Amino acid sequence: MFKNYFLVAWRNMLRNKLRMAIHLLGLAMGLSICFLIFNVVWFANSFDKFHPDSERIFRINTLTAYEGGESYPNSGTPGPLGETIQDEIPGIETKGRLYTLWGTLVVDPSENKVFGRSNEVTFSDGGYFEIFPRKWLAGNPKTALENPSAAVISQASLEKYFPGTRPQDVLGKELMWVDADTVTAQITGVVEDFSENTDFIFTDFISFSTIKHLQKENWYGLDSWGNVNSSSQLFVKAVPGKSAKDFDSEFESLVKKYYENNEGNSTNFSAEPLAEFHFNQNYNDTTVSKVYLKGLIYIAGLILLLACLNFINLETAQAISRAKEVGIRKTLGGNRGQLIFQFLAETFLIVLMAAVLSVFLAELVAKLFMDYLPTGFVLKLFNWPNLLFFVVIVMVLTVVSGLYPGFILANYQPQRALKGEKISNRGFSMGVFLRKNLTVLQFTASIAFIILVGVLGAQMKYISNQPLGFEKDAVMYANLPFMSGEDKMNLLRDRLAQESFVVGVSLSGSLVSSTSLWTSDVRVPKDTTQMEFFTQVMNADSAFTGVNGVKLLAGRRPSNQVDEILVNKRFLRDAGVDTPDEILGVVATFGREPRTIVGVVDDFHSRSFREEIRPLLITYNPAYFQSINVKVQGGQNLSFAKSKLEEAYRSIYPYETEEFHFLEAEIEKFYQDDLKIQRVLSFASAMAVLISMLGLFGLSSFTIAQKLKEISIRKVLGASIAQILGMISKEYLVLVGVSFVLACIPAYYFGRDWLNDFQYRIAMPYSQFVFAGGIVLLICLMVVGLHSYAAATTNPAKILKDE
Incomplete structure (x- = not known):
């Protein structure tokens, strides 16, 4: 029985190749964008989820507010907080401290080898490895970082500094790290590198007590509650059941105790869950904005929705042509459930084929937008999240896209269908009403996207043309x-x-x-x-x-x-x-x-x-x-x-x-996120327009075919081609006009909010609104006009010969 459903579905698809192509292309484009963005979001949320009890790990952040009204969030903490936090705040199981170093020169003094500068060196205490445990290849994890001038290196550093040496054989050897001062330490342990996605990039760990031993607490700003340095990082592992909100209320009493005389300034501490670490200040500039990710999700959902609307719109319109098929099936004993299932089987096949095609399109889009994807991202096709994604999305799209057209087909009355009464023009028609509204939604999304791209482009052009007050051309710099x-x-x-x-x-x-x-x-x-x-x-x-x-x-x-x-x-x-x-x-x-x-x-x-x-x-x-x-x-x-x-x-x-860099390139980094958003929106608007016009192409070809006899009669009675074109296009002009009005509202508010983020900005460029509406109207008239012209120039005798 199920075999017959899919066999009939396949034959119906082959009989309607144009409809099939439109559905496949539209759904595949929507699914490819959705699939790619799903992988980007999954990748961004996969960092540091593998640590034991990760939901109980927090980083302590600092917010300093000055009397003038400015406030500065900082991922670091004052040094004394790391010393006292377990005594002052209840419910802390373990604390771990880091003091990160940047551009540290690494030297092997015994071999007089210089390994260059590294951003993966940090001072660390033993608590860090308790919170973020690793496999130890050599050394004692409980005592390795207990004493001053001790160091633990990762397997990557072992292979770099001592190639071909076993982990046990490097214990006791010395390395030198040159920063503000020279630190010489003996290797007391070797650990495995993390193989999972992580923001903890460090490979060289010098014992935290070395700072006090060298009497450098003042130099590193760790001796005062008033010094907040982003290099001074503090992590805690809370007891089960303790939340970030619990910490925030307890920090208030600590602040009152140690910041009594703050001269109008204020300092506050907060606990940041490890799950949020990748979306804020991290160690390797791979931070991903949650707002940006949410924007991508909305875009993916909207593009996929447009593809689904295309499917529903076209299938609802073409359901009329299948009235006789429904009548015969019902006359032979077919019930509503079987008819609906038959249509769902057709929808499932189309969605399944579109899903397969979307995989290849997703790879193409990923290559085109490689510079906009997160660092380290690789599109993996065959893993359990992707397989689960396709199973769920195929089933959901089958039901969402196929259910309503299936109900429309199943509700045809066999006696009227077999008489050839395909449609009634009297009174309210739910199908016509739905088709018009779905078309309006598609045009609205397309126009809104184009408006937002125009607003962003106008502001970026304004910025590029504004005088900066200095000369950026032919200026180069290098870090010392x-x-x-x-x-x-x-x-x-x-x-x-x-x-x-x-x-x-x-x-x-x-x-x-x-x-x-x-x-x-x-x-x-x-x-x-x-x-x-x-x-x-x-x-x-x-x-x-x-x-x-x-x-x-x-x-x-x-x-x-x-x-x-x-x-x-x-x-x-x-x-x-x-x-x-x-x-x-x-x-x-x-x-x-x-x-x-x-x-x-x-x-x-x-x-x-x-x-x-x-x-x-x-x-x-x-x-x-x-x-x-x-x-x-x-x-x-x-x-x-x-x-x-x-x-x-x-x-x-x-x-x-170090290399020399161009100042102009550094300034362009200010607006990298804005340019990403602009280009992503440009791509999204192109996709929205293309999907909408694919649907319009199929819908207009069908609806104009339904009016061929009316057009032929009008020609016989003397109507000109221009009059016929105007008659057919009038309906679409109204739809685009309504869409334009609806699109202006969200585009204005989103555009305004984005512009308000700039102190120096343009006024709202209303010309971009008109331009966007005009572009969509022009494309719409071109698509409809081609079909209308073909219908208007057809010989009426061919159409009316059976009357």
């Missing part, structure tokens, strides 16, 4: 080794300045525009009082503004003196000063030291257009310079210039692998 010494930095600066194509060289703590942000309070005398406010701080030498093309409004550039500072134009407003000349020579208090303002520069965008330009102070502290900036002459071969600069860099720092 941390605390590498003034002599070497100055030697490199002078060496680069000797190149004929170099216009200027500058040393600084950060780039002229970056994600880096250093803020501090400053006091400026005003009449008999002092103006106190927060300001952004940059650390740079006297050549910094010249190299980056920042305009000097008044005064002079500093002469590399610690007590001289530059301020920007925005600084004057908070200082209560009207003109740049008024503030020259004023002695401001910054860092509890008097600093003389010697110059005023014009405002420039040191951060993205999402943020308002802050008051800015440029100071000189060469010990903390971390970047070298180079301005290259115009018209130079930048690739050649880059290689020459890197060659000079290696001559001063032979063990470094």
Whole structure:
């Protein structure tokens, strides 16, 4: 019996090849997007789920709010909290501490081997390995990190530092890690690397007690409740049943105890579940925005919904042509259940074939959007989540897409169907009503997508054309080794300045525009009082503004003196000063030291257009310079210039692998997420339009075929081709008009919310609304017009010969 259902279904599909192709293509496109996004979301949520009792593991975060209203979330904690948390907060089973190091030079002193810099080195205590256990290949997990100057390495580091050596044979050997200071430690353990998806990338673990042994607690900022450093990470494993909310209420009493005199500022701690770790600040810049993932899910759902609406719309319309088949089946004893099951069998076959086709389309889409997929993501076709996904989605789509058209078919009355009464034009028709509304929904989604793409594109164009207040072209930079010494930095600066194509060289703590942000309070005398406010701080030498093309409004550039500072134009407003000349020579208090303002520069965008330009102070502290900036002459071969600069860099720092980067590329990173969203929406809008037009193509071809006799009679009575085209197109013009009105509402609100995220933005570009509606209307008229023209030019004699 079931064999007959599917055999008949297959024959019906072969008889309607155009309908079959439209269904297959539409559903396959929707399923491919859905399948790919399902894998992306599954991958993003798979990180660090393998740790034992992962639901009881939390990272402690800090939120610092200042009197001026600004607040700064931080994934780090003050050092003393790591010492006292188990005594102050009940219900903590284990605590684990990390102090992460970046750009650490690794050396084997016995062999005089330099392994380059690593971002996978951390100070750690034994509690970390209790919370995140690993398989130990050598050493005692209980005592390996107990004493100062001890270290545990992973199997990856073992193969890198001591290739071909057994884990037991490296115990007792020494390695040297060069950061702000040189740390020499004996290897006391070797552990396996994690094979599962994880954000814990560290391979070298130096005992946490080494920091105290070296008397470096002050240097690392671990001796004060007032120092919050993102490198100081604290993890806890709670007793069963304890939630993040329980922690948050208990932290309030701890804050009151240790932050009594906070001078208007406030500090709060919170417990972040391990499940959220991958979506916030992690260690390898693979953070994925949950908002972005939710947006992808909505897009996938909408695209799939459009494909389903196509199916329902076209099948509901074409159900009329199967009225005689239904009449015969019912006359021969077929009941409603059998007829519905017959149609569901046809739907199942189509959905199943579309699912198979969607796998190949998903791989194609994944290759096209590889740059937009998470780092490390691989589309795996045959695993249990994907197999389960296809089983569920095929069954759900079969029921959702096939049930209503099946009911329509099963409800035909056999006596009327066999007489040829296919449809009644009198009164309300549920089928016609449904088809029109489904078509409106498809057009609405298409227009809304195009509007949002236009809004994003207009804002991105505005940003790219706005002056930044500095010159980004032909400026390159490289990061300097941390605390590498003034002599070497100055030697490199002078060496680069000797190149004929170099216009200027500058040393600084950060780039002229970056994600880096250093803020501090400053006091400026005003009449008999002092103006106190927060300001952004940059650390740079006297050549910094010249190299980056920042305009000097008044005064002079500093002469590399610690007590001289530059301020920007925005600084004057908070200082209560009207003109740049008024503030020259004023002695401001910054860092509890008097600093003389010697110059005023014009405002420039040191951060993205999402943020308002802050008051800015440029100071000189060469010990903390971390970047070298180079301005290259115009018209130079930048690739050649880059290689020459890197060659000079290696001559001063032979063990470094740092390269020179373009400032323009760094600035573009500000808007990477926005560009991703724009391109994803562009793709989604193209898919929505294509699926909608596929449905329109099939629906219009069928509905126009139903009106062939009416068209022929009108031609006989003298109607022109233009009149016939207008008559048929009028209905679709109304549908697109209603869709346009409906699409404008969500597009406006989503577009407005996104624009409001920028401090510097365009007004709502209403021209994009008109453009989107016009594009969809034009495509609609083209599709309908082709069918209408073919019908209008058909010889009426061929149509009316049986009348």
